[in-house]
Amino acid sequence: MKNFxxxxxxxxxxxxxxxxxxxxxxxxxxxxxxxxxxxxxHTYPGAxxxxxxxxxxxxxxxxxxxxxxxxxxxxxxxxxxxYQYGDSTIFGFSHTHMSGTGHSDLGDFLIxxxxxxxxxxxxxxxxxxxxxxxxxxxxxxxxxPGYYKVHLEDYNxxxxxxxxxxxxxxxxxxxxxDSAHIILDLISNIYNYDDKNVWTFVRVENDSTVTGYRQTQxxxxxxYVYFAMKFSKPFSxxxxxxxxxxxxxxxxxxxxxxxxFPEMAGKKIRAYFNFDTKKGEAIEIxxxxxxxxxxxxxxxxxxxxxxxxxxxxxxEAKAKWEKELNKINISTINEDQKEIFYTAFYHTMLSxxxxxxxxxxxxxLDQNIHTSEGFTNYTVFSLWDTxxxxxxxxxxxxxxxxxxxxxxxxxxxxxxxxxxxxIWSHYANENWCxxxxxxxxxxxxxxxxxxxxxxxxxxxxxSTSTSKVKYFDGLGEYMERGYVPEDKSGASVxxxxxxxxxxxxIAQLANAAGEKELEKEYLQRAKYYQNVFDKxxxxxxxxxxxxxxxxxxxxxxxxxxxxxxxxAWNYGLYVPHNIPKMIEMMGGKxxxxxxxxxxxxxxxxxxxxxxxxxxxxxxxxxxxxxxxEPGHHIPYLYNWTNHPEKTQERVRMICETMYTTxxxxxxxxxxxxxxxxxxxxxxxxxxxxxxxxxxxxxxxxLVKEAEITFENGKTLKIVAKKQSEKRVHVKKVTLNGIDxxxxxxxxxxxxxGGELIFEMK
Numbered sequence: 001m002k003n004f005x006x007x008x009x010x011x012x013x014x015x016x017x018x019x020x021x022x023x024x025x026x027x028x029x030x031x032x033x034x035x036x037x038x039x040x041x042h043t044y045p046g047a048x049x050x051x052x053x054x055x056x057x058x059x060x061x062x063x064x065x066x067x068x069x070x071x072x073x074x075x076x077x078x079x080x081x082x083y084q085y086g087d088s089t090i091f092g093f094s095h096t097h098m099s100g101t102g103h104s105d106l107g108d109f110l111i112x113x114x115x116x117x118x119x120x121x122x123x124x125x126x127x128x129x130x131x132x133x134x135x136x137x138x139x140x141x142x143x144x145p146g147y148y149k150v151h152l153e154d155y156n157x158x159x160x161x162x163x164x165x166x167x168x169x170x171x172x173x174x175x176x177x178d179s180a181h182i183i184l185d186l187i188s189n190i191y192n193y194d195d196k197n198v199w200t201f202v203r204v205e206n207d208s209t210v211t212g213y214r215q216t217q218x219x220x221x222x223x224y225v226y227f228a229m230k231f232s233k234p235f236s237x238x239x240x241x242x243x244x245x246x247x248x249x250x251x252x253x254x255x256x257x258x259x260x261f262p263e264m265a266g267k268k269i270r271a272y273f274n275f276d277t278k279k280g281e282a283i284e285i286x287x288x289x290x291x292x293x294x295x296x297x298x299x300x301x302x303x304x305x306x307x308x309x310x311x312x313x314x315x316e317a318k319a320k321w322e323k324e325l326n327k328i329n330i331s332t333i334n335e336d337q338k339e340i341f342y343t344a345f346y347h348t349m350l351s352x353x354x355x356x357x358x359x360x361x362x363x364x365l366d367q368n369i370h371t372s373e374g375f376t377n378y379t380v381f382s383l384w385d386t387x388x389x390x391x392x393x394x395x396x397x398x399x400x401x402x403x404x405x406x407x408x409x410x411x412x413x414x415x416x417x418x419x420x421x422x423i424w425s426h427y428a429n430e431n432w433c434x435x436x437x438x439x440x441x442x443x444x445x446x447x448x449x450x451x452x453x454x455x456x457x458x459x460x461x462x463s464t465s466t467s468k469v470k471y472f473d474g475l476g477e478y479m480e481r482g483y484v485p486e487d488k489s490g491a492s493v494x495x496x497x498x499x500x501x502x503x504x505x506i507a508q509l510a511n512a513a514g515e516k517e518l519e520k521e522y523l524q525r526a527k528y529y530q531n532v533f534d535k536x537x538x539x540x541x542x543x544x545x546x547x548x549x550x551x552x553x554x555x556x557x558x559x560x561x562x563x564x565x566x567x568a569w570n571y572g573l574y575v576p577h578n579i580p581k582m583i584e585m586m587g588g589k590x591x592x593x594x595x596x597x598x599x600x601x602x603x604x605x606x607x608x609x610x611x612x613x614x615x616x617x618x619x620x621x622x623x624x625x626x627x628x629e630p631g632h633h634i635p636y637l638y639n640w641t642n643h644p645e646k647t648q649e650r651v652r653m654i655c656e657t658m659y660t661t662x663x664x665x666x667x668x669x670x671x672x673x674x675x676x677x678x679x680x681x682x683x684x685x686x687x688x689x690x691x692x693x694x695x696x697x698x699x700x701x702l703v704k705e706a707e708i709t710f711e712n713g714k715t716l717k718i719v720a721k722k723q724s725e726k727r728v729h730v731k732k733v734t735l736n737g738i739d740x741x742x743x744x745x746x747x748x749x750x751x752x753g754g755e756l757i758f759e760m761k
Contacts, residue, residue, distance in 0.1 A: 027325040028318060030342035033143040034663050036100065038085035040618050040627070041666035043347060044097045045083060045143040047161040047168070049317050050324045051378070051401065053354040054289055055097040056161045056168035058150065059110060060087035062122050062133075065193035080104040082190050085663040089125040090152065091133045092185060093161060095168050095289060096225065098380060098426070099350040100670025103433065105219040105426070107190030109227055111285065112183045113172040115155045120183065120241050120270045129154065132183055145325075145346055146317025162314040165354055166300040170285040171310045174277035182283065184210070184229070184271040187243065191218040198222070202264040202271050203294070207234035210273075211294035212264075220429035224363060225289060228297035232284035232308050235273040243268035284308060291355060291363040291428065303358045324349055327397055330683075330706040333725055337702060339661045341683055344676035348393055351672045352405055355379035355427070363428045365415040375407035380426045382672035384434035385629050387441040389677035392688035396751070399451040399711055406446050406454060409439045410462055419465040420472070435473060435491060435564060436498035437466045444505035444692040447512065449747050456513050463506045464518070467499075467525075475499065477545070483531040486542035486550050486562050493532050493540050493562035494630070497574045500529040504577035505692040529575050532562075533585055540572035556623070558608055567608075569599050569623045570631045576690045579640045593641040599623045599634065600650065619658060619667030626658045627668020632678050633689045636697040639743040645729050647743070648700035651682050652728040655702045684708075684718055685758055686745055695744040700728050701758050714753030720760055727760040734759075 036043035046057020059082045067073045078084055080101050082094065092112035098105065114132050123131020133154075140151035148161040158173040174180050186200040195217070202212035213226040239259040244267050255261055264271060275283060286305050290296035305313055325342060332338050356362035356377040364370045370377075394402035412422045416430070421439035424431045440463040446452045447459055470476030474489030478499050484492040507522035534541040534549055542550045542562030554561060555568035563571040575582040583592040600622045619627020624634060635650035658667040659679050670676055681687045685701030706718040733740040736754040750756070 025338075026322065027329065027342050028145060028322050030338045031145050031321075031325070031346045032339055032343045032661065033145065033148075033346070034085060034141075035340070035343045035661060036347070036663070036666040036670055037081075037083055038663035039078075040668055041664065042080040042100045042102070042669045043350075043666070044081040044099060045141070046093070046097065046148045047146050047163045047317065048350065049146060049163055049165050049320050050349040051351070051353055052163060052165045054095050054163045054166060054168045054287075055099075055350070055353075056093060056095050056163050056170070056287075057081075057097050057148065058083055058093050059091045059107060059188065059190070060084055060089060061125055062091055062188065063192055065191065076104060076192060077102075079190060079192075080669075082107050085138070087125065088135055088137070089133050090136050090150065091122050092183070092188065093159065093170065094188065094190075095227075095287060097190070098672065099347060100666070100672055100675065101382060102669045102671065103219055103431075105189075105191045107188060107192075108214060108216075108225045108289075109287065110183075110185040110188040111170060111287070112185065113152070113155065113157050113159065113174070113283070114181045114183060115157070115174065115177045116179055118179075118181055118272060118274075120272065122185070122188065144318070145321035147314050160310065162310060162317050164304040164313060164316065166290075166358065167286055167288040167305045169305060169310055169313045170287065171282050172284075173280060173282045174275075176277065176279040176281075178276045180275040180277045180283070182231070182235075182273045182275070182285065184273070186212075186214055186269045186271070189216065189218070193218075197267045199267060200265070200269050202240065202269060204238060204262040208232075210271075211297065213294065219431055220427050222367065223427045223429060224291060224367075225427075226292065226294045226297045227290070228288045228294055228301050230286045230301065231273065232282070233275065235275055238271065238273045240264040240269055240271040242266040243270070282310075284310060290357050292357055292361045292369055296357040296359070296361060300358050321346070327709050328680075328684075328706060330703045332703055333723065336661050337683075340659050340665065341680065341703075343665075344659070344679040344683075347670055347676035348390060348673040348680060351380040351382070352378040352408075353380050355408075365412050365425070365428055365430065366417075367428060368415075370411065370415075372407075372411070375411075376401075376404040377411065378405050378408045379428070380672065381405075381409065381422045381439070382424055382674075383422060383438040383442065384424065384436060385671035385674040386677075387438040387445075387691055388629055388632055388674055389681055389688060390673045391442045392445055392691050393677045393680060395446055395449045395451050396710075396747070397708075399446075399449075402442075402446055403452045403454075406443055406452050406459075409442065410454065410458065413462040413466070418469055418472070420469055421462055421466045432473075435495050437472075437502050438498070439463075440466060440502050441505045441691050444508050445688075448508060448692060448694055456509065460506070460509050460513060460515070460518070463509060467503060467506060467522075478528065479525075481531075481545070482528045483543055485545035487544045490560075491562065491564035492542050493568075494564045494566065494571055494574075496532045497529050497540065497571070500526050501574070501577050503528075508692050526577060529578075529582075530585070535585075538586055539568040541568065556605070556608060558604075565628050566625070566630045567623070569595075569602075570625065570634060573634060573637065574630060576633055577692075579637065579689075583640055589641040593638060593643045593646070596634065596638060596641070596646070621654070621657075625668075626654055627675075629671060629674055632674070633687075636687055636689050636699060639697050644743050647697070648729050651687075651699040652702065655679060655682055656725075685720070685756070686750075694747040696747065696750075698730070698733060698740070698743045698745060700730055700760075710751050710753070712751060714751065716750055716753050717755045718758070719755065720758045722760045723758075724760070729761050731759040731761040733757065 096106035134152040288301035424433035474484035504526035510519035686696035
C-alpha cells in the first residue's frame, strides 16, 4: 500500500509537470491578430507568412467608395484592411491586403463558399440572405499567425485559411448537399468603386484548375494580378455572370458562354463552381498569385504547395512565424504586455511584402517584366511612416531582408522615368502619397549601420537624383529659395522640414564616400529648416514666395497652417538631425522642456477637431498625437534638455495607455507597422530618433528582461533591475559593465551582444 501511494504521488507529480508544460505559452501563442481590427487600427486577422505576398483574409462589408449623391463615402476609410471587428457579416475571403494603412486598395480575388440556390449578388450586410454573404459570430473565429478560422452560419460551412509565401490555402468543410458552390468574385475590391476593374479574364484549364488575371485602376493607377486556382476535387459544372453590356460580344451568341464555357472575359465578372458534398466533406483550394503571368502563378503553386495537406501548410506557416518571433524573448510585469509586444512584433512583419515569383520574375514600375538578380524584390513602401522606426527595426532584426528592400527601392529608381526612389509605392505603382523623399533615409540608415553590399556611389546617385526633381511637391522652390513657399505648395513647412532632414541623410552618404563638396552642398540644404523659423512667434511658420510670413497663423490649428497632419506645436519640432540647434532657436533647454510639457498637457480644442476630418480623439495626449507618425520622436526630445527623466515618464505612459490587448488596441492606423515598431523599440528601452545615424535615444524599458538574437549570431540580454509599474525612472545604464554616458547608445555596441542593464528607481 505504501508503494502504491508513492507511485500515485510520483504519477501525480509527472502529470502536473506535463500539464504545466502544456500551459506554457510560446511567443507565437501571445500574438493576437485581432488587435487593431476595430476602429482605426486598420489591421486584418487573416492568414499570411512573414512579409508574404498573399494575405488571405475575410471581407466583412462592401462599402461603396461614393455615396448615391456622388459624394465620397467616409465610411470606406474604416475598411482599408477589409475587416472591421464590429461587423457580423462575411462577404468572402480575398488574397491581398495592406496592414494598418491610411488608404485602401487591393482585396483581389474574393472567394465565398455557399450552398443552396446560387446567388451571385453580394447583397448588403443589413439584409440577411440578400446575397451570397453570411452571418458569423466572433465566438467561432480563431486567428493565429498563418491561420484563420470562422463558421459561416447561413451555410453551416467551416472556413479555414492558411498560406505559404505566394499561395493562399482554403479549406471549406460542407454539410451534405447537392448544391455546394464556390464563388470567385472578380468585381469585389477594397478600394470599392464601380470602375476599378479595367479588365478581368478567367480560363478553365480542366475540371479542377482555373487561371486568370485582373487589371485594376485605383490607388495603384494600373495593377496586374494573375492567379492559378486548384480544387481538391473536380467541380461538376461551372459558369459566370458578366455585369456590363455584352452586345459587342464577338461570338454573337453562337455559344452559351455563361455555362461550362472555358473562357470568361469582361470588366466585371463573377464565376462559380458547383459540387456535390457529403456531410463533413472538405473542399480545399490552392490559390497562387503572380504579378507576371498565369504561368508564373502555376509555378508558384507547384513549387510552394505541391501536395494537398492543409495541416502541413499551417504547420509550415507557424514555423516561419516562430522563427521570426523567437528572435526576441521577453519577460514582463504582466501577461498583457507580452500579448501587446508580440502582436506588435508580428505587425512589423506584415509589410513590405514579397513581390516576385519563385523564379525571381516580377513586374516593375515600368510595367515590364524584370528578374531580380542578387536580391529578393519587395513592394508596399509606406515610407513617410516607416522610415522612422520600422526600417530601423529591420536594420536591427532583419538586416539581410532590409538590404533586399533597399535593392528593391533602387530597382524602382532604375525603372522610374522621373529618376526617383519610391515615395509611397505598391504593386509596380507610385502613388506619390505624403511628403518627403524618405527612401534616402532608409538607404542612409542601412549603409551607416553596415547592412548593405550596394556600392556607395549607386546609393548617392539615386539619392541625389531624387532630391533634384524640381517638379516634385515644391522641391524646385525649396532648391531655389531654401524653403517651400506656402502660396506655391501646401503643407510647406512640413515639406521644408522633411526635405532638410532627407538632405542631411544624403550628406552622411557623401561623407562616407569622402565627397566633401557634395557633403557641404547637402549640409547646407539640411539647414533650410531655419528659413521657416519665425523668431517673433518662436514657431516654425509658413512663409510666402515674397519672403514674408503668411499673416494668418494659428500654431494650434492643424488645418491650412503649413503642416500636414499636425500643427506648429508638434510637427514644428521636426529637426531630428540638429536637435541642439532647434532647442537653441526656441530659447534653450528649459524653455524647450516647458514647450514639450505644454504639448502633452494642453488639450486640443474641439474647434480644431471639428474643423479637420483627419483628426479624431484617438491617440491624443494633449497636443501630442501618438496615433500619427510626425510626433513619434517627441517623447524622446526631453533627453536633449535638463529633464531626461521626462522622456522616461512619457514613454512609459504612452506604452501603457496607447496600446492595449483590445480589438481597438492601436490608437491609430498601424501605418504598415510603424506604430508597432515604436512599441517594440520603446519596450526594449531605446528608439531611433535619427535614422541615418548609428545612435538610439534611451528611454525607459517596459520589459523586465529581454534576450535578442541577431542575424550575426550574437545575443543581447536586456535587464531592467527592480522593474515595476511604479519604477519608470532610470538611475543608470550599463553595457557589459561599462556605464553609458549621456542618453544614447550605439547600434554597433548593441549588435555586438552582451548585457544591457537599466537600473530602475
